Amino acid sequence: MNLKDYIELNGEREIIDIEALEKCLAKPKPKTIYDIKKGDPYFILTLDGAIFKDEWYLLS
Known part of the structure; x- marks a missing residue:
């Protein structure tokens, strides 16, 4: 159901x-970098355009 149908x-x-x-x-x-907690996923974009997913491991 889209928003228009819901409103109707x-x-x-x-x-x-x-x-x-x-x-x-x-x-x-x-979220900013200051909101990341241990175990949260984050993404890295390299200069050649590759995207990597990783998990934050530093204590915060």
Whole structure:
């Protein structure tokens, strides 16, 4: 179901929990290098265009 169909089906519904709606609509904060924890996946882009996936292993 796309957004247009969902709005057509549910457009007349009353919003009960405004805080929950605002939380859903808020853009998530992107992760930075300072947010990476041990075990998190990350990607490396080399100069020749190769992409490698690895796992963060430093203690943080």
